[in-house]
Amino acid sequence: MVFPNFKRHTMKLLRISDKLEEETCACIGSFDGMHIGHRAIIEDVKCYAKLKGLKSLIITFREHPRLEKNLLFTPEEKLEALRETGIDYVLLLEREDMEITALEFLNILKNGFKVNRLVMGFNHRFGKNREGDPYFILSHLSEFPFELVIFPPIKVGDIVVSSTNIRNMLLEGRVDEVIPLLGRRYSIVGRKVKGAGLGKNLGFPTVNLEVEGGKLIPKDGVYAVFLPDLGKYGVMHIGNRPTFSLDKSLEVHILDFDGDIGDTLRVEFVKRIRDVMRFKNGKELKERILKDIEVAKRVISSAL
Numbered sequence: 001m002v003f004p005n006f007k008r009h010t011m012k013l014l015r016i017s018d019k020l021e022e023e024t025c026a027c028i029g030s031f032d033g034m035h036i037g038h039r040a041i042i043e044d045v046k047c048y049a050k051l052k053g054l055k056s057l058i059i060t061f062r063e064h065p066r067l068e069k070n071l072l073f074t075p076e077e078k079l080e081a082l083r084e085t086g087i088d089y090v091l092l093l094e095r096e097d098m099e100i101t102a103l104e105f106l107n108i109l110k111n112g113f114k115v116n117r118l119v120m121g122f123n124h125r126f127g128k129n130r131e132g133d134p135y136f137i138l139s140h141l142s143e144f145p146f147e148l149v150i151f152p153p154i155k156v157g158d159i160v161v162s163s164t165n166i167r168n169m170l171l172e173g174r175v176d177e178v179i180p181l182l183g184r185r186y187s188i189v190g191r192k193v194k195g196a197g198l199g200k201n202l203g204f205p206t207v208n209l210e211v212e213g214g215k216l217i218p219k220d221g222v223y224a225v226f227l228p229d230l231g232k233y234g235v236m237h238i239g240n241r242p243t244f245s246l247d248k249s250l251e252v253h254i255l256d257f258d259g260d261i262g263d264t265l266r267v268e269f270v271k272r273i274r275d276v277m278r279f280k281n282g283k284e285l286k287e288r289i290l291k292d293i294e295v296a297k298r299v300i301s302s303a304l
Contacts, residue, residue, distance in 0.1 A: 011083050014091045016100075019112045024089065025049040026057040026109065027119040028126060030163065032064055033072030034081045036183045037154045037161040041119055042085050044149070054116055055088040059109075062092045070167055070216040072186070102127025102136055110144050117147040123162070156180045173219035175269035185226065185268035188215055190250060192263055202286050204293075206237075206251035207261055217250070224270040224296035224303075225252065232257050235289075235296045236267060239276040255293065271299045 014020075027045045031038050042058065049056040060082075063075055073081065082090050091113065100108070105127050109115040118137070126132040134150045141148060154161045161181045169178050170186060178186055190209025211217060220239030227234055234254040241249065252267060273295050279285040
């Protein structure tokens with residue numbers, strides 16, 4: 001997972017009990033998915049820190065403080081994305097840190113992490129019961145020496161760039177529409193598992209994948225996808241297989257490939273092709289798969 005304009009950098013992870021001696025320019029947020037709004041905030045922090053001779057600091061939760069499913073990032077993916085930012089420090093908050101009040105948290109930023117300037121999105125909330133927001137900080141600025149910068153909403157067309165909106169769009173299957181909001185294709189990483197052999201019997205061998213529980217899986221259907229680790233494209237089916245009364249699965253047929261993928265596979269979603277459908281028999285399903293492959297090839301060709 002490589003993010004544009006971010007170079008690998010030595011980053012130090014911090015806990016709430018740690019202390020810094022150097023002054024910092026910090027940003028705070030969930031950073032689920034690392035969309036273009038998140039990256040704009042982080043770039044602002046990095047540039048200001050460099051200009052003023054400060055250290056850069058991201059403040060975020062290791063795990064999402066409110067969600068346990070439909071996450072754009074697993075905790076591992078989030079750490080990987082944070083490392084790609086080129087930031088100096090990341091303060092990783094744990095779930096128990098949610099009990100810290102907003103005012104206590106501001107004191108920790110002041111005394112423990114020497115925050116000189118704090119950047120946050122317009123809709124971010126923090127502290128116990130999510131009582132802290134930009135207006136809360138503004139009402140207490142006389143008690144704290146740092147500058148507050150509130151990032152306004154960023155729009156792509158008429159859509160506000162937010163993790164919530166991206167999440168909802170993916171759950172509706174609009175995987176191509178989230179690309180400009182994320183700045184890249186949405187992806188999942190699945191562990192290869194044994195399937196029913198249905199695809200192979202039909203002449204279209206598939207890789208069956210199992211994805212970590214909390215990760216968001218787009219709406220059931222058939223998708224044109226890209227497999228970056230292999231440099232190949234494919235067709236992915238998500239959902240039940242009603243023609244054969246089989247349960248939900250995630251299966252990828254890789255185009256023009258006859259090799260070994262290893263234990264895991266990263267899948268990037270290009271475009272949704274159709275809904276899950278029931279067919280009269282295997283012959284009718286096979287004919288539809290051939291059509292899906294042709295559609296996927298046209299979609300992929302236009303996406304290149």
